[in-house]
Amino acid sequence: MYCTAVWQSSVDRRGVMSASCPQYVSYFVDLSNFVALLPRPSNTAVHSSICPSNLSHSPSNHPKMGVSVALTALVIAFVALTALVIAFVALFVALLQVAQQYASSSEARGKVNTAAIGRWSRKNKYRWSFWEWKLRVRYARPVLTSDMAMDMISAQENLRSERLPSIPNVAVTRRTHLSDGRNGPQISAPPKLIFTRRDAEDQNEIPLEELPRRHRRIAKAVEKEMAREYLPSVPCKASWCNLMNDIGLDPEAVPSTEMLDADLIISSLDAPTMQIRLSDLIDFGLLLGMKVVEVDEDNHVLTMTGRHCSITTRYCEGVGQLSRYSGMAPQIQPIVRAANPQELRTAMRTATGVLQLGDSFALVPDWGYNSIDLVLGTALGKAEGEDWKKISIKDTMALVEADSDIKWGGKWRHPKTSSLRCSFALFSNVAVVNAFPHVLLHGWTIEERNAACLAAIDEIHRSVEFIEAPQRLFHTIRENGIDILVMDYFKAANNYGCEYGGLRGWLSTNHAVFTARLARCWPVDHITERVPILPRLYAALKEAALQPEWCKTYDQAHVAVEGKTGKGDEGPGWRMTANSLLWMQITMLDTWIGRKADLMTGRVSDEVAVPADLVTATTQSNISMQRPQTTAWKKSRMEFARAYLSRLAEGADGKAVSCMSMGVGDGVAQPTLGPAGWENMAFGKPEDWAAMDAVLTLRSMLMVTRFEIMNDSSVLLRLRHFNPVVLLA
Numbered sequence: 001m002y003c004t005a006v007w008q009s010s011v012d013r014r015g016v017m018s019a020s021c022p023q024y025v026s027y028f029v030d031l032s033n034f035v036a037l038l039p040r041p042s043n044t045a046v047h048s049s050i051c052p053s054n055l056s057h058s059p060s061n062h063p064k065m066g067v068s069v070a071l072t073a074l075v076i077a078f079v080a081l082t083a084l085v086i087a088f089v090a091l092f093v094a095l096l097q098v099a100q101q102y103a104s105s106s107e108a109r110g111k112v113n114t115a116a117i118g119r120w121s122r123k124n125k126y127r128w129s130f131w132e133w134k135l136r137v138r139y140a141r142p143v144l145t146s147d148m149a150m151d152m153i154s155a156q157e158n159l160r161s162e163r164l165p166s167i168p169n170v171a172v173t174r175r176t177h178l179s180d181g182r183n184g185p186q187i188s189a190p191p192k193l194i195f196t197r198r199d200a201e202d203q204n205e206i207p208l209e210e211l212p213r214r215h216r217r218i219a220k221a222v223e224k225e226m227a228r229e230y231l232p233s234v235p236c237k238a239s240w241c242n243l244m245n246d247i248g249l250d251p252e253a254v255p256s257t258e259m260l261d262a263d264l265i266i267s268s269l270d271a272p273t274m275q276i277r278l279s280d281l282i283d284f285g286l287l288l289g290m291k292v293v294e295v296d297e298d299n300h301v302l303t304m305t306g307r308h309c310s311i312t313t314r315y316c317e318g319v320g321q322l323s324r325y326s327g328m329a330p331q332i333q334p335i336v337r338a339a340n341p342q343e344l345r346t347a348m349r350t351a352t353g354v355l356q357l358g359d360s361f362a363l364v365p366d367w368g369y370n371s372i373d374l375v376l377g378t379a380l381g382k383a384e385g386e387d388w389k390k391i392s393i394k395d396t397m398a399l400v401e402a403d404s405d406i407k408w409g410g411k412w413r414h415p416k417t418s419s420l421r422c423s424f425a426l427f428s429n430v431a432v433v434n435a436f437p438h439v440l441l442h443g444w445t446i447e448e449r450n451a452a453c454l455a456a457i458d459e460i461h462r463s464v465e466f467i468e469a470p471q472r473l474f475h476t477i478r479e480n481g482i483d484i485l486v487m488d489y490f491k492a493a494n495n496y497g498c499e500y501g502g503l504r505g506w507l508s509t510n511h512a513v514f515t516a517r518l519a520r521c522w523p524v525d526h527i528t529e530r531v532p533i534l535p536r537l538y539a540a541l542k543e544a545a546l547q548p549e550w551c552k553t554y555d556q557a558h559v560a561v562e563g564k565t566g567k568g569d570e571g572p573g574w575r576m577t578a579n580s581l582l583w584m585q586i587t588m589l590d591t592w593i594g595r596k597a598d599l600m601t602g603r604v605s606d607e608v609a610v611p612a613d614l615v616t617a618t619t620q621s622n623i624s625m626q627r628p629q630t631t632a633w634k635k636s637r638m639e640f641a642r643a644y645l646s647r648l649a650e651g652a653d654g655k656a657v658s659c660m661s662m663g664v665g666d667g668v669a670q671p672t673l674g675p676a677g678w679e680n681m682a683f684g685k686p687e688d689w690a691a692m693d694a695v696l697t698l699r700s701m702l703m704v705t706r707f708e709i710m711n712d713s714s715v716l717l718r719l720r721h722f723n724p725v726v727l728l729a
Contacts, residue, residue: 112139112262116271118236119251125259137263140256142240142274146283146348152253154341160225163218164193170206171196173496174226175483176338191226193219229337232330238271240728242327243284246309248337266318273322273727278302279719281323281726283348285311286435287336288328289490291711297719300726308332313726324729335489339502343432343491346501351435351713352720356428358507358638359390359631360397364440367423368403369412369649373642375400380638386603388498388510388632416651416671418443421452421660425700426641428509428631429586431502434490434579435713441704449701450544451663455673457541459659459694460531462674463687467530467611468538469522469588474569474576476521484517485584487576490710492583498624500631504587506594507641508631515591515610516621524611531695532588532610536569537581541698551578551709582706589699596692597640600684643682644692652677659697 114121123140164172176191195206208216233245244251265272278297282304285292290306300321304311308328316322328334336344353364360375378396383389403412403419412419420443460466470476477484485493493502497513504511533541536554540546555578557570569576591609598605606623608616648658655670657677662670671677678689 111265111269111271112137116237117251118234118238118241118245120238120241120254122252123256136261138259138261139272141258141260141272143255143257144240144244144274144276144280146280148255149247149249149284150341150345150348152249153247153344155253156250157341160222163222173494176226176230191230192223195219230333235327235330236271238274238729239325239327240274240276241271243325243728246288246327246334246336247284248334266316268316268318269729271729273319273729275725276728277723278726279716279723281311281728282713282716282719283351286351286711286713287344287347288334289434291435292713292715295715297715297722297724300724302726316729319727322727322729335491339432339491340495342501343495346430346503347433347435350430350433351437352716353437353440353713355423355430356503356505356508356631357423357426358641359633360393362397362400364420364423365402366400367427368401368408368419369415369422369645370403370405370408371400372419372423372426372645376638376642379633380635380642383633383635383638386635388627388634390628390630391633412649415649416656417648417658417661419649420444421658421697421700422645422648424703425660425696426505426507426645427703428503428505428507429583429590429703431493431499431504431583432491433502433710435711436707437714437717438708438712439714439717441708444701444704445663446547448663449704450546452659452661452697453541453546453701454544455659455662456694456697459674459690460698463691463694465530466533466538467528468533468535469611471535473521473534475571478571478574480521482517482520484514484521485580487574487580489577490579492580493587497621498627498629498631503631504590505631506590506597507637508633510607510624510627511587511591511594512607512617512620512624514587515608515612516614516617518588518610519612519614519617522611524613527608527612527616531592534581534585534588537585546701546705548705548709551582551705554578554581578709579706582702586699586702586706589695589702593692593695593699594637596688596695598636600688600692601636601639602683603636639683644689644696647678647681647689652679658693660693660700 110116112121112124117139120140120142125138127136127138128134129136173194173196174191175194193208195208195211197206208219211219229248233242236242241251244254260272262272278295278300281302282292282295285304285306288306288309290304290309290311292302292304294301294303296302300323301313302311302323303313310326311323312326313321313323339347349361354361355364355367357367357372358375358379362371375393375396378393379391382391382393399407401407403415420440474487478487483494483496491502493504495502496517497511498504498509503509504514537546540550554576557575569581588610591607595605595607595609598607606620608620648656648660651657652672655672655677657672659671659673673690675686675690678686678693681689
């Protein structure tokens with residue numbers, strides 16, 4: 001409470017105090033906190049207020065009472081000031097303790113700050129522990145698998161696609177200019193969106209300025225966002241954070257489990273580790289262009305090397321085996337960023353030995369004659385009309401097994417032609433892939449492939465003959481800027497026309513758009529029945545020289561490789577790789593095979609083969625663009641494939657009839673080649689069947705050769721049974 005002391009004083013001539021001429025002196029002191037300090041009377045309770053009226057009635061007490069109150073107020077003020085000083089000192093000491101504890105936690109904070117784990121540090125939690133009187137730092141434990149990564153990349157792509165409005169009769173594609181050379185893949189121009197009219201014969205680009213204002217504004221915003229994706233990322237101490245950046249993931253979008261105390265990080269480490277499945281780590285390494293050097297799943301050891309990055313494993317004291325990813329230089333652009341999510345999924349699936357036949361996926365060993373016949377028969381039974389159709393056969397795919405499985409009852413258990421060779425003639429051609437389990441290719445040796453190749457070439461020479469592409473075909477493609485194939489990395493083609501995840505094949509897609517684009521670089525007067533062939537490959541096939549060593553020499557161009565020199569297809573700023581060369585040749589053969597299958601089954605084909613005149617090719621392409629641009633099933637192709645595989649499995653007169661069966665080994669009856677082995681087929685002429693078998697043989701051996709020059713991912717088959725968790729620094 002507040003008490004006011006009013007003192008009236010004046011001195012007359014006699015020295016006596018009087019109450020005249022009042023002068024007021026006021027003291028406002030908060031006595032509520034210091035009641036205990038006031039003196040208490042011993043026995044007598046006095047109830048009186050210190051006010052002018054009371055003082056005036058006791059003039060004799062005025063001097064003593066006033067002095068007492070003033071002194072008490074001063075004492076109280078002094079005590080309050082002292083308490084305040086003590087409180088400030090205590091607060092200062094407490095702040096010093098907090099600062100000392102914060103400083104003592106610098107080691108823990110340094111292991112989870114931005115320099116250590118990049119943008120992942122935004123998930124950190126800081127808490128003051130009053131019990132321990134110290135600062136606690138907690139970080140989120142990351143959880144990452146290759147499937148999760150693809151889901152996140154797909155989500156980012158979907159968000160971008162949703163921002164682009166649907167423009168009638170206008171196709172929107174994303175173009176990223178990457179050039180690969182001695183210094184690695186680098187971006188040569190900012191990413192941009194390409195707008196083309198679907199029904200235009202020339203397929204020329206629509207300038208951005210010609211779009212409606214709203215569409216133009218959104219397109220520019222999307223282009224700026226794409227450009228930011230290719231900005232160099234800041235390296236971190238945690239190698240798993242660098243791995244996320246190189247793959248193209250947003251670290252803040254990566255899921256996490258519990259929060260962990262930063263003090264739990266081993267003292268010998270400068271950043272937290274991440275637990276990851278060995279197969280997922282290998283998947284990421286393969287996508288970044290690395291090859292497997294050493295894998296020991298029992299001892300948690302992995303070594304992968306690439307041109308610009310690597311993964312190594314070393315023993316770390318107090319931790320055990322610790323893997324570390326050495327990221328790419330800031331100017332290097334991982335080719336994985338130039339592929340869409342579906343293409344990346346296809347690449348990972350192919351690395352595990354899963355290939356597409358028609359519109360279905362299964363492991364290569366499961367694609368036996370019985371399984372292929374079952375899948376084709378089921379889809380054929382559901383097919384309606386002659387067009388390409390999406391047909392669901394999900395329940396049937398659960399029954400796919402190798403021919404040795406007991407449920408087939410021994411049917412085609414010992415076929416005249418290996419099912420491996422037949423299946424590669426039917427599998428879809430993969431555009432984005434750089435790894436395949438080589439152990440699955442051991443059933444067809446290089447010598448056997450060369451013998452089959454020579455037999456196929458002889459048969460084609462006797463029947464439909466070859467037509468060679470122009471020597472400057474790739475120069476023309478490059479100079480005219482026509483998007484047909486990607487020449488200089490494991491991504492062999494972009495997304496256009498009918499495809500799904502970079503997959504195209506005569507049994508699963510329409511190739512009209514490919515034929516139309518190639519017609520602008522390979523001019524002819526009319527369509528032809530001859531088989532298209534690239535000159536460089538034609539020379540190697542005739543000499544039975546197409547093997548991994550030839551491909552390695554071709555990749556190196558003018559550089560000597562193991563005492564040999566070769567000349568590749570190259571020009572200013574570009575060079576062809578054997579991977580792209582083989583993809584191009586297989587796709588050219590697919591245009592011929594697909595059209596021939598339609599005609600042999602009595603249909604009118606809606607496709608033309610390479611090469612074709614520009615008018616015809618463009619007309620068919622425009623018709624194709626009005627249909628779904630994806631993989632599907634077509635009745636004529638399935639009918640042909642079923643009849644073909646049945647004859648390959650059973651043969652004729654107890655002998656094999658396919659060029660694929662050449663070079664099987666001593667003591668095996670030589671196949672009956674030519675039209676004689678194709679008598680009594682349900683449709684088509686024997687001559688046509690023999691020619692088709694020869695072309696399919698070339699396609700099969702080209703597919704096997706292409707997978708053989710890729711990185712070997714056989715370890716992923718082993719990891720299907722035992723897939724340990726490893727620590728990634």
